[in-house]
Amino acid sequence: MYAIVDIETTGGHASANAITEVAIFVYDGTAVVQEYHTLVNPRMPIPYYVQSLTGITDEMVASAPDFEAVAAEIYDLLQDKIFVAHNVNFDYSFLQYHLGANGFELKCKKLCTVRLGRKIIPGLPSYSLGNLCRSLSIPILQRHRATGDAAATVSLFALLLQRDTQDAIAGALKVGSKEQFLPPNLPPEQVKQLPLSPGVYYFHDQKGEVLYVGKARNIRKRVNSHFTGNNAGPKRQAFLRNIFSISCEITGTELMAGILESVEIKRLWPVYNYAQKHMEFNFGFYCFEDQDGYLRLAIEKKRKYTTPLHVFKLLIEGHQLLRQLIRRFDLCPRLCFLQKGNGACLPLQEHTCHGACEKKESVTIYNQRVQDAINWLQQQQPSFVILGHGRDREEQSCILMEKGRFYGMGYLPREIAVTGSENLKEWLTPYPENEYILGLIRQHAAGKAAGLLEIRSS
Template structure:
């Protein structure tokens, strides 16, 4: 097995924004070092003072150095057909791959992280950063925080891993297509192994166990893995991955239950990296009024504090879609609902039109009835059109219509949750799609 042990120095932490100032590649055949490549690189951007202080690489030192594009062919030839090895491999690999792509080279090679290897081969150390690990293993680092010194130290760590029956482990990690290396650098591998392949809600937590992201899935393990695949080099994604220190989850009987719980938890926990359900909810409503000709008219408008619409929506598009549905199902004239701006040659009869609008209102009132949705062993309780909560009902008999005694027992079994516009929208769509799953409660 042939390895290329790589270390780089950079102007910052994100490949799309920062440049490489130095790169070193130690070629290793699995038994011994075959050669070493090392060069300074002109990043064509200023090196921040704190980086200069840490690495000792100054702007003057890289001024006469080659650009990465000049050395890219040689670097690509050294790396191809070898296993890319680095300490915290995703950092080095993401930079090298990005800058090679900009130079016209597409690097496809397996990669191996000596941090993760060392945790398995040398368990029990307090820290596994390069400096800490080398001290624990009595490896002397010459020229610390320079690419050559750090790459040679990493090569010695690889040597020690291979000498301690690490070859089998290396093969196992490569056979798994580097899944563990795609995980966030601060997330221990056992969190991934313990995830269920069932519907549920998962929580990414930071170093202080604070939830930074909540998600739902039909298959929790598969969905969590999908967060860590690909090579998104953006600052936002790398910040996100560095924040993840642990994962917890809640198994749900169905994906729909998981969707409801996800929305509840996002509103409750307000995680830093959830965006979709945290936007300001500009509510829209469908309102009823009578014009000066006696027509009862339906119109979409922004939801006002002191007025109650027939139905409210978080998105204007959803309000339009619902009103068009009413127009089609109850044979209303689009112009009398402000959906058609053209003036018709003949307006419908006022009385007949108003009767149809009354049917819409009666239908909405019917929709605001009390009912439960049963998903496997879980009931979702809605009272007078308002989401109350959900809970397990293994011991309660459910039949249509549901008698008040059974309804009271279900309410006792249900965990109450706060309603929000996302949940209201999900329930409305569910009723449209699966009306046969709804069990009405006798008032």
């Protein structure tokens, strides 16, 4: 037995909106055996644009029952039925949410006539209810009213039952089938063809633009997890409605998937990725030559398209490290921008500065000490590779950290001997780094130091 449902609401998500009208047609596969319709007082103003769309006004619902008063009757009509609607997750999420708020737990199998229409009658220009019914010559009386749209959905569903020569409806209802949870515009074949490998997946909208990028240890399993449950929140409902296709890129390891996900979020800036989109105000050491030829170390905010000598998250970390370099290599704090003003250089008075700030020390000698400081700084940063599984048995994955900086990653033939970083780079793709990526790699490296993963020094 099927319960074919349509509702009208004050807005697009259940958690902050209310139902204004419900229509339910109980259908046995041949005929409608029971009909139910009611307006519902939402106990909130109906937005003007919704009134214009549906024709349901605040005055019309003023004397209608609250949802609490009709919840038991609606639950009795729906329980033990197959819940059918056009874009079923919308109607189901609203009714499940509001029934739950009144003490009724709705659990039904679901069928979506958008999804079934795409599968059983492919190739139509649009699968919105109005356009689909127009293409199939199904009349709709009172469009955007619950009774009119539900009655049209009954006719549409009867036609789909008649034309279902490939048992698409039975397949969607089969135990273990995930189709009833999938977004209405996403072809189930795309989900079934996803690999069971680590990698990155992309959700695309109708125009092919990337909506969301995610990482996974198992791509197919992770993608399916997005569609389970009936979260009534606005972000999730909009998210599901806008997914039209999925693509993916397999990676050898979960770590590589995490790195690639971060790179792609920064590159594509997808609308539904909220994490990792904050600006990173990291700092770095930069070295430049002044007009007198002296090399000068400076702390500045990390800039795009520049390669600092060393990066750090907090300014105080940079000051502490710079002071250490000044002491260790007798650098001038004025030339390192740690002492300002026109007064005498304090380390010069203490004989730890050799007079470069007053041009008493030659450029060549001072610059050599600056270069020694830079070399020492770089030597303190680890260089290593992380080798792991490849995408197949013929290759191994490789992530290169060079002097504390993430160089890139890629795949090597298994027979390649890793002897140093230079012989690796022809196999690797350079990628931009960020604090999230560095954190992933450092955490992984620390775990390997305890024997969890293989790390080899380059």
